[in-house]
Amino acid sequence: MTGKTLYDKVWDAHVVHQQEEGTVLLYIDRHLVHEVTSPQAFEGLQLAGRKPWRTSSMLAVADHNVPTTDRAGGITDPVSRLQVETLDANCEAYGVVEFKMNDLRQGIVHVIGPEQGATLPGMTVVCGDSHTSTHGAFGALAFGIGTSEVEHVMATQTLLQKKSRNMLVSVDGQVGPGVTAKDIVLAIIGRIGTAGGNGCTIEFAGEAIRALSMEGRMSVCNMSIEAGARAGMIAVDDTTIEYLKGRPFAPTGDMWDAAESAWRELQSDADAQFDEVVRLDAADIEPQVSWGTSPEMVTSVNGHVPDPSADDYASKREGYQRALDYMDLAPDTPMIDIMLDRVFIGSCTNSRIEDLRAAAAVIRERKVADTIKQAMVVPGSGLVKRQAEEEGLDKLFMAAGFEWREPGCSMCLAMNADRLQPGERCASTSNRNFEGRQGQGGRTHLVSPAMAAAAAIAGHFVDVRHF
Amino acid sequence: MQSFTTLKGLAVPLMRANVDTDAIIPKQFLKSIKRSGFGVNLFDEWRYKDAGFPGQDPATRQPNPDFVLNEPRYQGAQVLIAGENFGCGSSREHAVWALDDYGFRSVIAPGFADIFHNNSFKSGLLPIVLDKPIVEKLATECAEREGYQLDIDLEAQTVTTPDGEVHPFEVDSFRKYCLLNGFDDIELTLQQRFRIEAYEERRRTSAPWLFDSIDSRSP
Numbered sequence: 001m002t003g004k005t006l007y008d009k010v011w012d013a014h015v016v017h018q019q020e021e022g023t024v025l026l027y028i029d030r031h032l033v034h035e036v037t038s039p040q041a042f043e044g045l046q047l048a049g050r051k052p053w054r055t056s057s058m059l060a061v062a063d064h065n066v067p068t069t070d071r072a073g074g075i076t077d078p079v080s081r082l083q084v085e086t087l088d089a090n091c092e093a094y095g096v097v098e099f100k101m102n103d104l105r106q107g108i109v110h111v112i113g114p115e116q117g118a119t120l121p122g123m124t125v126v127c128g129d130s131h132t133s134t135h136g137a138f139g140a141l142a143f144g145i146g147t148s149e150v151e152h153v154m155a156t157q158t159l160l161q162k163k164s165r166n167m168l169v170s171v172d173g174q175v176g177p178g179v180t181a182k183d184i185v186l187a188i189i190g191r192i193g194t195a196g197g198n199g200c201t202i203e204f205a206g207e208a209i210r211a212l213s214m215e216g217r218m219s220v221c222n223m224s225i226e227a228g229a230r231a232g233m234i235a236v237d238d239t240t241i242e243y244l245k246g247r248p249f250a251p252t253g254d255m256w257d258a259a260e261s262a263w264r265e266l267q268s269d270a271d272a273q274f275d276e277v278v279r280l281d282a283a284d285i286e287p288q289v290s291w292g293t294s295p296e297m298v299t300s301v302n303g304h305v306p307d308p309s310a311d312d313y314a315s316k317r318e319g320y321q322r323a324l325d326y327m328d329l330a331p332d333t334p335m336i337d338i339m340l341d342r343v344f345i346g347s348c349t350n351s352r353i354e355d356l357r358a359a360a361a362v363i364r365e366r367k368v369a370d371t372i373k374q375a376m377v378v379p380g381s382g383l384v385k386r387q388a389e390e391e392g393l394d395k396l397f398m399a400a401g402f403e404w405r406e407p408g409c410s411m412c413l414a415m416n417a418d419r420l421q422p423g424e425r426c427a428s429t430s431n432r433n434f435e436g437r438q439g440q441g442g443r444t445h446l447v448s449p450a451m452a453a454a455a456a457i458a459g460h461f462v463d464v465r466h467f
Numbered sequence: 468m469q470s471f472t473t474l475k476g477l478a479v480p481l482m483r484a485n486v487d488t489d490a491i492i493p494k495q496f497l498k499s500i501k502r503s504g505f506g507v508n509l510f511d512e513w514r515y516k517d518a519g520f521p522g523q524d525p526a527t528r529q530p531n532p533d534f535v536l537n538e539p540r541y542q543g544a545q546v547l548i549a550g551e552n553f554g555c556g557s558s559r560e561h562a563v564w565a566l567d568d569y570g571f572r573s574v575i576a577p578g579f580a581d582i583f584h585n586n587s588f589k590s591g592l593l594p595i596v597l598d599k600p601i602v603e604k605l606a607t608e609c610a611e612r613e614g615y616q617l618d619i620d621l622e623a624q625t626v627t628t629p630d631g632e633v634h635p636f637e638v639d640s641f642r643k644y645c646l647l648n649g650f651d652d653i654e655l656t657l658q659q660r661f662r663i664e665a666y667e668e669r670r671r672t673s674a675p676w677l678f679d680s681i682d683s684r685s686p
Contacts, residue, residue, distance in 0.1 A: 016666040023641040039500035079498040130558040146560035148589035156656045195552040251676040259676040434489045
């Protein structure tokens with residue numbers, strides 16, 4: 001018998017029942033909830049006269065609609081306010097623990113779960129949010145679900161699922177200085193494409209992945225969905241265990257010891273078989289910048305905007321041309337010549353303390369370029385914000401001309417007041433460069449936090465390794 | 468859930484690859500706490516020239532005459548013929564609700580993003596995967612002939628063109644069963660309550676830290 005992959009192990013441990021045709025009733029350990037995808041689920045529950053199966057599995061927070069400016073006056077937009085108030089009311093009614101907007105622990109759901117130790121290795125973790133893949137960094141099986149499935153998990157603590165295929169993405173060797181987790185994952189997506197992981201759970205492995213901190217691993221798993229995979233996972237090691245020790249919701253005492261020994265088993269067996277294997281050489285990865293309207297449209301900062309008429313792009317010509325038209329970019333433009341209007345450092349991909357430290361380290365007493373209309377830093381949670389302030393990062397950012405904001409999803413998807421105006425171009429540490437994602441007509445280039453900070457100072461993209 | 472058995476419906480081609488859920492229903496409309504009313508904002512940024520926001524009077528919008536859904540010949544379309552990896556990006560089920568509310572009952576594409584594919588079945592919107600050359604042929608025929616209708620039979624798992632060409636498609640047998648009957652997944656699952664309870668009982672012993680509850684530990 002061949003060995004099991006990490007995904008096989010976590011999957012098998014959660015099978016409640018398998019039907020004859022292969023559909024599995026899968027048990028869900030942790031259900032994270034936010035304001036955008038939950039109201040219709042709570043309403044469905046109420047209309048059917050059902051109660052949540054296990055509220056102790058749930059943790060709720062409002063993140064998409066919250067303002068990142070002063071919150072003393074509450075939420076100005078009445079539609080956003082109603083959605084957040086609806087979450088508050090539902091959590092109150094059903095006894096679900098919620099970090100409210102003015103709680104120090106409030107933040108982006110995919111930042112606070114791990115930060116609180118609510119995400120643990122070997123768990124199944126779901127949320128009505130595609131970036132739930134983030135939590136796979138802990139050797140958890142974590143994936144995004146739609147609102148009907150949110151209701152299904154609330155009512156039954158399970159989901160009806162078909163098993164995905166196993167894909168291994170191994171990043172071998174070491175990355176060079178100045179190359180971050182974000183560059184690694186963008187390079188992976190550039191290689192396999194935005195549908196490359198469809199139908200798969202990706203396990204990220206290899207020396208370059210093992211060398212990443214938990215925060216770096218979260219950035220990588222976060223963007224699994226941008227490669228089409230619902231879930232990305234990384235095996236448990238000392239880095240995982242050290243991160244979790246002492247987190248508020250992590251186990252303690254004897255329970256910790258029992259848990260730790262179980263968690264240590266959470267890796268693929270040496271003889272495990274993967275359906276697909278992709279290998280990248282870490283040394284080849286340079287700082288990445290996206291040029292188009294899909295995360296697969298990405299290149300090195302030292303590269304150029306592609307020419308859709310080139311023979312290599314015959315099958316993609318129409319899509320590439322549409323992307324260049326939307327992005328208002330000419331073929332063969334060097335990436336470093338692209339001038340920017342705004343810079344956004346934040347999102348569930350890159351708003352943790354190490355991201356903010358990496359961005360701040362680039363500044364070195366320089367100022368945001370005059371041509372940049374706005375550069376903003378949005379910490380991933382109230383606790384990240386406090387930590388950054390204790391380290392004086394807020395002062396470094398503000399002295400350079402960055403705005404220092406309250407935590408939330410902010411301009412990653414522009415559901416609150418933070419957004420691009422039509423035609424504006426933004427260097428963003430977020431995860432999606434789709435048309436209109438950061439505001440109607442806005443143009444997004446995805447980069448790492450260090451690359452974003454450097455771009456803010458230069459006014460255009462620069463290779464952060466020589467900046 | 469609304470059931471799906473057969474459909475004979477007007478088709479419309481939208482052959483862009485990687486149509487994401489932000490394009491299907493832009494984020495500003497996700498602020499609604501209801502499941503209905505999203506159809507008017509389906510593909511909002513492509514469909515209208517003016518900026519869309521919640522609560523707008525639809526009569527004041529400026530439709531983009533170049534966008535395919537605005538062509539008079541496609542009014543009342545129920546089948547969307549789409550490009551590869553349709554519905555990628557965010558997990559928002561609002562994308563399915565918007566397609567459904569607009570009047571679509573089925574989307575035919577060479578491939579779908581996983582979460583969108585899952586979500587479709589929950590609202591009775593049938594996603595059909597056909598080989599890319601077939602989808603391209605359907606799109607071409609549809610663009611060439613006004614009033615192009617496709618016949619979809621879920622029980623038989625076929626799409627039939629006006630010329631009588633029959634294209635079989637695969638569908639997960641359990642999902643097919645639920646869709647044909649309009650079954651509520653939650654009700655079906657709750658019939659297995661005893662299995663879920665037995666599983667929990669076992670896991671509370673073997674992995675008790677998974678049940679060390681958030682509510683009891685909340686400071």
